[in-house]
Amino acid sequence: MRLGIREDAPLIAKAGRAVGWSFASTAIGKLSTLAIGIALARLLGPAEFGTFAVAMVALLAVLSFNELGVSLAIVRWPGDPREIAPTVATISAGTSLLVYAGCFAGAPAFATAMGDPRAAPLVRVLALSVVISGLVATPVALLQREFRQDRKTVADLVTNWGSALTSIACALSGMGAMSLAVGQLTGAAAGAVLFFRYAPQGLRFGFDRRQARALLKFGLPLAGSSIVVFAVANVDRVLVGALLGPVPLGYYVLAANLSNWPVSVFSQPVRAVAPAALARLQGDPRAMRRTFLSTAGLLAAITLPACAVLAGVATPLIRLVYGAVWQPAATVLVWLVLLAALRILFELVYDYFVVLADTRVVFTVQVVWLLALIPALYAGATTAGLAGAGAAQLAVAGLVVLPIYLWELRRAGVPPARLGARLALPVAGAAVAAAVCVAAVLLGPPDPVVLAVGAVAGAGALAALGYRLRGELRELRTAPAAPGPAEPVPA
Template structure:
């Protein structure tokens, strides 16, 4: 076996182990906090959830660019990452502190614009997470670079459990929406301590002017793109809150959280590993394209059936798990689950263009998406309420964003036919799951029965699709060798 083959085999073995840890971490973290999330929804209700959602939108906005995009440079830096880590840490923390100051003083204006002035103190407490995010940006990137998802798993689970248990304790004590902010901050602090402990270099500060210029040249376009990505993926919450009020926003956020389950469990673990693995193949374009297409097929096989399942059982799921008070969330969940399937595919494509340093595509697509989404959301929300807001987003994603991505992929050597063919069978399986779920709902009025039948159908479909693609799993480990 040649040295190159051995190195590539080792790379994909590491990526495979990292992906396994990443998936286990996310799945266990999400499942372990499910019961706590349900309890919080039942304790607080839609109005308190709406107040917290206003604050969370503000936090997500600043987290999208708070470290100026420089930490991602560690993942794809061609040289030794230790040479830039101190400079990355300094830029990240300084930028995050500045962003928090802006957030603190701007909180009253943002809360008023969202129709909920009581959210101001919640925003200020929650936004402290921005500083913590800046502190851990470098350690997290170093762990990703080294495929140390095992250590990241421990830190992530600590974050999730600390946040969830603190939130529910505060909610029972009567803190309302502030309980969620305190819980989020507590979890972030607990996770940060472990990230500092686990990272290869811990947290070191320093500043190299030449490296800083290189990092900012790389990071600022990504930070600008991240702002647009945030706006494109969160402008729905901004407009729902502003147009329909905080209570409607509470219903909407519950639907968003449920629709994000397939993204959190399946897409995020892949995104934690795929960019680093693809970056190692930058010198072998055919191998990188093969790895990308294989990853897309695998991801679609598990996520499309899961997303369609959520859409098909939205009504009995909301009613059975969260109670009748949350029933207005069901109609919008149908659309948001379909949108989640599209977003999972788009995020993988986004990461591919980031790895090949085609920031023009990354930025342009997000701008077009945002420009199209704003009027579509306004029309959908004013004409159809929550249901209309969800439908508008699906229309923009499928009719505008998808064709642009297919066109841009063809320009970099990935034929649209090859890409869509990888999604065809998973899409057919997802439609079969939807048909079984709808038939079960028609034949039975018992929510638990409907959910059990539909869930079993989805699990069986995912298992069959995964078994069919077992060869792809093996090829991912040796794609570098076949491209030699």
């Protein structure tokens, strides 16, 4: 069976095949490491998990801007992306080395500010992943541009398995929180080897001043926006760690990881393909808006039932799977899962405006989100602990961010009423699934029975929505590509 995609294949066929491979990669990777993640949580406990979480916050911070956003230019480049790839590789690798030097020097101060000085060595080890990320940025972008999600699937699986198996081996040997850092670095290095091998032209360095100026003009605003995006996504962990300590942070991170499952399994595969697919429809704005709405409806139909079930069975799920010692995480999991449902929509809207090159919307929304989130999180965490921090995030997302995005979509030609019509059925199906789960919890049967009821409710909602929305899928599969090549979009 051929895994590749013919160059003359229609755009929708290419994007659909890429989404399929991206989904398979993410789903297999997540499911295959679930058992190992549970074992690590039981082996390490909340305290060690919290120490690792402190270091992980630092890593995510620098990964958000370490290659200055220039690799995304490869995805959106109107010509042959290989002509700019060597310059992109040089900028990415150079900036990642500088970023690592800053991480190494600032690790002790950061760990102390987070309330856990033991995390400083972990920060230094994990930060080596920044260098690897800078090196693979160009190969990954080239694979994304060519819709070669099949090759990316293999590399991602090697990364996930290498990280998970190394972590659990180190944990069994008594390395504690450092086992997670060593595993993360090992997996990233193993995956990088395959990315270099699979990329259309491997890893080549070069430098063209004219291209570098254009790339930085494009990438720096996105890098600045990425810093704000990181702050929005991770300021909760920073404040929870600083205000409540590393053990509550361990509970919080476990809940956050669980809540991100619908996002990572369903939303991220679409985000790996959607920018490139939408970018190729820039020559036909109506087709681009139609594809966005259809994608939003189908994505909601897949993800919202999963979010509803996860929220409904939060307490029995954590108690049964992770153990009673982790039960405090359930108090915040409900709020974070509901937040994840909104984030799935927000991320698709974010990508839509990136393709439109409307950096004003991208940046402004993130800044407003951050400014509203910091005081809300502080108030929530200090008054109601973990649950208060989760509730504060959901309130800001629903009452501040959602109205702004809807207003900007209206300005871009996507009426909120049309988007609401696409989301109405998925929301209703998710509500029914959630009600079934809550009723099962209140009736008080054993935890395995509650989880089984939740699984049936989620699967039933997903099947019903899939049947009702089959026309949306047919519309996506038969939508014509934009006539002619897409026009270059100014950065």
